Amino acid sequence: MSRMPTDKLIERDRALLLHPYLPDSVTERVVMTKGSGCQLWDIDGKEYLDATGGLWLAQVGHGRKEIADAAYEQMQRLEYFTSFWEFSNDRAIELADRLVAIAPDSIDRVYFTSGGSEGNEAAIKMARYFHWRKGNPERNWIIARDRAYHGIAYGGGSATGYDLYHDGFGPMLPNVAHVTTPWPYRSELYGGEDPCDFLLNELEETINRIGPDKIAAMIGEPIMGVGGMLIPPDNYWTRVEALLKHHGILLIFDEVVTAYGRTGEWFAAQYFGVNPDIIVTAKGITSGYSPLGAVLMSRDVGDTLGSDGGFPMGYTYNGHPTACAIAMANLDIIENEGLLQRARSTGAILNAKLETLLDLPIVGEVRHVGMMLAVELVSDKATRAPLPMLQPMIPDVIRRETGVIVRDCAHNVVLSPPLIMTEAECDTAVTAIRSVLERTNADGTIR
Numbered sequence: 107m108s109r110m111p112t113d114k115l116i117e118r119d120r121a122l123l124l125h126p127y128l129p130d131s132v133t134e135r136v137v138m139t140k141g142s143g144c145q146l147w148d149i150d151g152k153e154y155l156d157a158t159g160g161l162w163l164a165q166v167g168h169g170r171k172e173i174a175d176a177a178y179e180q181m182q183r184l185e186y187f188t189s190f191w192e193f194s195n196d197r198a199i200e201l202a203d204r205l206v207a208i209a210p211d212s213i214d215r216v217y218f219t220s221g222g223s224e225g226n227e228a229a230i231k232m233a234r235y236f237h238w239r240k241g242n243p244e245r246n247w248i249i250a251r252d253r254a255y256h257g258i259a260y261g262g263g264s265a266t267g268y269d270l271y272h273d274g275f276g277p278m279l280p281n282v283a284h285v286t287t288p289w290p291y292r293s294e295l296y297g298g299e300d301p302c303d304f305l306l307n308e309l310e311e312t313i314n315r316i317g318p319d320k321i322a323a324m325i326g327e328p329i330m331g332v333g334g335m336l337i338p339p340d341n342y343w344t345r346v347e348a349l350l351k352h353h354g355i356l357l358i359f360d361e362v363v364t365a366y367g368r369t370g371e372w373f374a375a376q377y378f379g380v381n382p383d384i385i386v387t388a389k390g391i392t393s394g395y396s397p398l399g400a401v402l403m404s405r406d407v408g409d410t411l412g413s414d415g416g417f418p419m420g421y422t423y424n425g426h427p428t429a430c431a432i433a434m435a436n437l438d439i440i441e442n443e444g445l446l447q448r449a450r451s452t453g454a455i456l457n458a459k460l461e462t463l464l465d466l467p468i469v470g471e472v473r474h475v476g477m478m479l480a481v482e483l484v485s486d487k488a489t490r491a492p493l494p495m496l497q498p499m500i501p502d503v504i505r506r507e508t509g510v511i512v513r514d515c516a517h518n519v520v521l522s523p524p525l526i527m528t529e530a531e532c533d534t535a536v537t538a539i540r541s542v543l544e545r546t547n548a549d550g551t552i553r
């Protein structure tokens with residue numbers, strides 16, 4: 107039971123809380139009080155279907171008693187102690203052991219954080235520090251991509267490829283270069299060239315322009331989430347990996363969204379068949395039951411950062427025992443319920459249902475890998491001109507009218523549901539999206 111009546115809660119929310127990215131056109135507050143599976147309920151008892159998995163992380167769904175029990179047991183035994191200096195705890199060690207076992211072959215060391223932004227911040231510092239320890243302090247450039255999202259701290263935020271996240275916050279981190287987004291549907295980005303060839307040539311030119319011996323790492327989301335579930339061309343990542351390796355540049359995979367089953371594999375690196383030097387994870391590691399992130403790295407990177415497992419930067423909650431116990435219970439569910447396979451099969455079913463929207467004049471492309479899905483909206487299918495996303499935004503109207511929660515990413519409607527979503531729930535989501543898209547005009551207004 108909430109301690110405040112509904113009216114008071116909403117009044118105090120307006121008075122006290124800052125809401126990240128609150129659009130001008132949204133004046134209401136939706137105060138959630140309960141979740142179970144893919145369902146959520148607000149303070150008025152209204153039911154919602156969570157087709158975004160919170161913020162792309164509720165792999166095992168809401169309200170899982172097994173995870174609550176694991177947290178309860180752990181808190182009674184040891185809720186927290188530091189992992190600085192010589193201290194450790196059994197849960198953090200067990201989780202690290204399990205992560206290394208399920209991660210790509212290259213991975214052999216683990217560094218815990220409390221979330222994705224912290225993880226990318228650590229990864230960028232690790233990449234620079236790695237080269238510094240190897241005697242190459244001038245290797246401090248980071249290559250990132252346009253439309254990347256690497257969180258909101260200053261390092262990862264500088265690698266983020268949107269002005270929106272930089273304007274007013276500058277100056278950002280120096281020595282960060284952005285290259286073109288892999289987005290095959292937007293062939294205009296590549297001037298008629300094969301997208302993969304264009305992107306690799308551009309990357310090689312960028313490396314040569316900066317100087318290979320000045321570059322620490324390239325950071326990239328294997329599939330760009332905030333960009334709009336952008337899936338790179340075939341062979342893009344294997345070719346990027348080979349080029350970077352040739353120049354001694356580290357590859358950082360930002361798998362904050364893609365790890366822990368979302369693509370149908372434990373890690374998207376496995377889906378694309380690459381072995382990054384560093385993999386940043388968070389979100390799905392606990393399905394959101396507790397803040398936690400894990401930066402995974404190769405033995406070479408780990409050993410170079412410090413002797414005997416040391417590294418001179420640490421977050422208070424590094425290796426938090428309760429968060430690690432929650433992660434273990436979450437990974438148990440993913441394993442025991444076959445959720446990697448389920449992400450593949452349900453993702454294919456949901457994608458097929460979304461493809462039925464292609465009969466609408468404003469739906470240009472539907473794409474997916476596992477349970478990451480996007481419907482790209484255009485004002486003209488022939489020119490592929492992006493649909494203006496006016497306020498109220500399409501997802502807001504879908505939520506208000508149908509209770510189905512989806513998200514906009516630029517001119518895409520994106521879905522990243524819990525991996526346990528049923529076929530009936532997929533139908534509900536697609537029916538809700540259609541009900542608004544079929545009333546959306548080519549100028550972005552909704553009838």
Ligand SMILES: Cc1ncc(COP(=O)(O)O)c(C=O)c1O
Pocket residue numbers: 161220221222223224226255256257258327331332360361362363388389
């Ligand atoms: C790819 C990616 N990296 C990093 C982050 C930042 O993670 P956090 O919000 O946990 O700091 C996000 C968040 O959505 C993300 O999508």
